[in-house]
Amino acid sequence: MAGPDAAEAEAAPRRSFARQFWRIARGYYTSPGDRRRAWMLTFAVVALTIAQIVVQVRFNIWNRDFFNALENRDRVAFFSQLWLLLFLVLAAMGTAVAQLWAKQMLSLDWRRWLVHSLQSRWLESGLHYQLNFMPDAADNPDQRISENTRWATAMAVDIVVGLMGAILTLISFIGILWTLSGSLRFAFGAYEFDVPGYMVWAALIYALVGSVVTFFIGAPMVDLNVRRNEAESSHRFALIRMRESSEGIALIRGEPDEDRNLRAAFGRVVGVMKQLYGRERALVYITSAYGMLAGVVPIVVASPKYFAGAITLGVLMQITQAFLEVTRNLNWFVDRFPMLADWRSHIERVAALEDTFESAASMEADQTIHLVTGPTEDGREVLAFRDLQVGHADGNVVIQEATAEIAAGEKVLIVGESGTGKSTLFRAIAGLWPWGSGEIRLPPREKMFFMPQRPYLPLGTLRAALSYPASPKKFADAAMVAALERCALPHLTTRLDEEDRWDRVLSLGEQQRLAFARLLLHKPRWVFLDEATAALDDDNQDSMMRLFREELAESALVSIGHRPGLDAYHDRTLHLTRAPDGARLEVRRRTSQPRPPRRRAGPLIAAGRGALRRMMRRG
Numbered sequence: 001m002a003g004p005d006a007a008e009a010e011a012a013p014r015r016s017f018a019r020q021f022w023r024i025a026r027g028y029y030t031s032p033g034d035r036r037r038a039w040m041l042t043f044a045v046v047a048l049t050i051a052q053i054v055v056q057v058r059f060n061i062w063n064r065d066f067f068n069a070l071e072n073r074d075r076v077a078f079f080s081q082l083w084l085l086l087f088l089v090l091a092a093m094g095t096a097v098a099q100l101w102a103k104q105m106l107s108l109d110w111r112r113w114l115v116h117s118l119q120s121r122w123l124e125s126g127l128h129y130q131l132n133f134m135p136d137a138a139d140n141p142d143q144r145i146s147e148n149t150r151w152a153t154a155m156a157v158d159i160v161v162g163l164m165g166a167i168l169t170l171i172s173f174i175g176i177l178w179t180l181s182g183s184l185r186f187a188f189g190a191y192e193f194d195v196p197g198y199m200v201w202a203a204l205i206y207a208l209v210g211s212v213v214t215f216f217i218g219a220p221m222v223d224l225n226v227r228r229n230e231a232e233s234s235h236r237f238a239l240i241r242m243r244e245s246s247e248g249i250a251l252i253r254g255e256p257d258e259d260r261n262l263r264a265a266f267g268r269v270v271g272v273m274k275q276l277y278g279r280e281r282a283l284v285y286i287t288s289a290y291g292m293l294a295g296v297v298p299i300v301v302a303s304p305k306y307f308a309g310a311i312t313l314g315v316l317m318q319i320t321q322a323f324l325e326v327t328r329n330l331n332w333f334v335d336r337f338p339m340l341a342d343w344r345s346h347i348e349r350v351a352a353l354e355d356t357f358e359s360a361a362s363m364e365a366d367q368t369i370h371l372v373t374g375p376t377e378d379g380r381e382v383l384a385f386r387d388l389q390v391g392h393a394d395g396n397v398v399i400q401e402a403t404a405e406i407a408a409g410e411k412v413l414i415v416g417e418s419g420t421g422k423s424t425l426f427r428a429i430a431g432l433w434p435w436g437s438g439e440i441r442l443p444p445r446e447k448m449f450f451m452p453q454r455p456y457l458p459l460g461t462l463r464a465a466l467s468y469p470a471s472p473k474k475f476a477d478a479a480m481v482a483a484l485e486r487c488a489l490p491h492l493t494t495r496l497d498e499e500d501r502w503d504r505v506l507s508l509g510e511q512q513r514l515a516f517a518r519l520l521l522h523k524p525r526w527v528f529l530d531e532a533t534a535a536l537d538d539d540n541q542d543s544m545m546r547l548f549r550e551e552l553a554e555s556a557l558v559s560i561g562h563r564p565g566l567d568a569y570h571d572r573t574l575h576l577t578r579a580p581d582g583a584r585l586e587v588r589r590r591t592s593q594p595r596p597p598r599r600r601a602g603p604l605i606a607a608g609r610g611a612l613r614r615m616m617r618r619g
Contacts, residue, residue, distance in 0.1 A: 017344055020351035024152065028113050038113075041106040045157075048099035049165045055091050056325065057172050062088060063321045068314030099161075107157040111149055114350070118145045121357045126432040130360060133393050133435075138349070138356040140233040148229070148349045155343035159336065166329040173325040174200055180311075180319050181302065202301050203323050207330030210290045217282045218337040224276045225345035231272050235265040280338060287335070298323035368437040369428060373444060381408045381443050383429070383526070383558065388438035389582070390421055390428050398424050400582030401438070404574060408443070408525065411548060411557040413567050416576030420583040422560045425576075426450075426530045429558075443556075449524035453531040455515035457503045463496040466518055475521050483517040486551075488540060508535040516544045520551060527552065529559040538565070545569040 029038050062084060069077035122128050122141055131137040138144065181199030185192055195201060242249065242258050249258055298320045306316045333340075369388070375381050383406040390399040398421035406412050416422050427433040429440060430450055442448070457465040463472040466480055481493045489510065506514065512535050519527065527548070533541040541563060548557050548569060559566060567573055576583040 021347050024350060028110050031113060034113050037109060041102055044102040045099060045106055045161055048095055048102055049161060051095045052099060053168050053172055055088060055095060059088050060176060060318055060321050064314040064318035067317040068312055071313040103157050103161060107154040111153040114149045114153060115145055127360050129432050135393055138352045140237055141353055143233045143236060144349050144353045148346045152346040152350045159343060166332040169325060170329040173322045177322040177326055180315060199301060199319060199323060203326040206297060207327050210331050211333055213286050214337055218279060221279050221338060221341035222344055224272060225342045226348060228272045228276060229345050229349055231269040235269055238262055238265045294324055294327055369434055370439045371431055372439060372441045382406060382441060383443060384441040386439040388440060390424055390436040393435050397582035400584055402585035404585055404587055406558060408556050409554055411570040412572055412574060413559045413570040414574045416583060417578055420576040420578050422576055423530055426528060426560055443526050447525040449519060449522055450528045451515050451532040453534050455511050457511060461497050461499050462492060462502060465502050467521060479521060483520040486520060487513040487517040489513055489517060512536055516547060524555060526556045531561055533563060
């Protein structure tokens with residue numbers, strides 16, 4: 001997989017940031033199952049934002065009346081304004097809490113839709129597996145789905161609602177400030193001229209200076225936040241990978257080397273964070289001075305009119321408060337620049353993942369391995385290769401023009417040297433490997449059952465792991481117990497409802513036998529084994545493979561394996577022979593070697609076999 005820089009650089013030119021954001025928002029607001037709730041919550045947010053602005057405008061008028069009462073020493077008016085202030089405070093509290101609730105529900109619902117959408121696309125047709133082999137795939141899709149979607153949606157709601165509120169507030173208070181400030185006469189030598197609404201122009205100049213300085217200081221923070229996200233996700237991936245490989249690391253005493261690698265990974269985080277913090281400190285120089293002067297500048301600018309007696313103290317305070325609102329909303333960009341930079345990095349990471357999904361879908365549409373599901377023209381159910389060529393995503397050929405046919409009920413072993421593409425062929429049959437050419441004719445997917453070397457055991461109860469991918473309710477307890485006993489796992493029959501990390505509790509050999517017990521429950525017509533007995537001793541391997549002579553005698557079996565004695569359980573062998581231009585598939589008929597005599601089953605296996613036969617007769 002290519003590094004994150006390559007993925008982001010490849011995705012960035014395709015869409016501008018605005019188009020990336022619009023794509024994420026449009027999907028939510030046009031989703032058939034979610035759009036009604038999305039628009040209702042959006043309407044609630046907009047209405048409550050307008051209500052907040054109405055309260056702010058009324059508070060501005062209160063400022064004038066309150067300070068006029070003070071200047072006039074009007075006790076009645078003073079206490080009357082205090083009662084009005086109490087009402088305004090209650091109204092502000094109510095609208096603020098209600099708007100916060102609406103914003104929270106909108107961001108949460110949007111995130112739910114986005115996560116479900118990305119998860120579904122990630123899990124579709126084995127895409128989560130194919131991403132590991134795509135050269136420009138977005139890195140760490142799990143972190144993008146879990147973490148970046150959270151901030152992409154929550155920050156989007158905050159930013160869009162904040163911007164809308166800033167624009168509406170600005171419109172409201174510019175009118176107030178223009179009306180209150182009137183015009184101011186300026187004289188330069190023999191020239192005199194009036195500046196109407198001069199306080200508005202003063203606010204615009206003050207905000208423009210702050211915005212320009214902030215932009216030039218804070219612009220690099222966008223790239224720094226992208227790099228920070230990449231470094232954080234890479235460090236997290238290194239920690240997860242070490243945890244998953246902890247046994248191998250501990251056995252070879254690789255902890256010092258892992259510590260060095262983890263320190264290096266986190267060192268990249270520290271390096272980016274130092275640069276980011278430096279930019280934030282530079283911004284604080286501007287914002288701290290800017291905020292302190294914002295309360296003084298309007299008084300200084302309006303003071304000539306106050307000293308001339310043209311305005312009262314109340315009007316001066318109203319002008320000051322209106323000036324602060326105008327500059328605050330004009331400087332919305334200044335105040336939110338670090339947040340905007342961080343938000344953009346999250347949007348770009350989510351958009352890059354969507355770009356990867358679209359690239360994969362396009363690749364699948366253009367793939368040249370043609371998968372055909374269903375019987376042949378004469379009605380036979382087969383697995384057939386027609387001029388099949390299997391390669392890598394970079395174009396290198398692994399298997400060159402294989403042609404073979406496996407009939408229903410046939411038992412076939414595929415062998416070859418390491419690196420000749422046996423497991424890659426296994427993935428192509430499963431529909432997980434689209435790179436290559438030719439045709440694969442498949443039996444119906446619901447009749448196929450794949451068993452890799454390390455079985456997947458989902459989180460939850462043993463019952464769920466045994467019945468996977470079907471629901472645990474599909475199989476009776478007696479059937480599950482009989483399957484476990486037949487596969488020499490009687491010690492697990494009383495633990496069906498226990499929840500544990502079964503991939504850690506059970507040895508690899510026990511996991512492989514559990515997979516065969518799962519196979520007994522599902523009874524598929526086609527079984528595909530990829531080194532599925534590699535961790536079993538000879539006796540357990542023979543016991544598991546005898547399933548295909550006895551309980552699953554009617555099922556077709558396609559095996560990949562190196563273990564001695566496996567060929568005796570198959571009707572014929574397909575050999576992958578290494579060649580310079582890709583391995584060749586050679587068909588060899590059934591070996592003359594006799595099948596090994598049946599070993600006398602041990603008491604546990606015999607008891608399990610008998611219980612399973614009784615269950616099958618009752619069924």
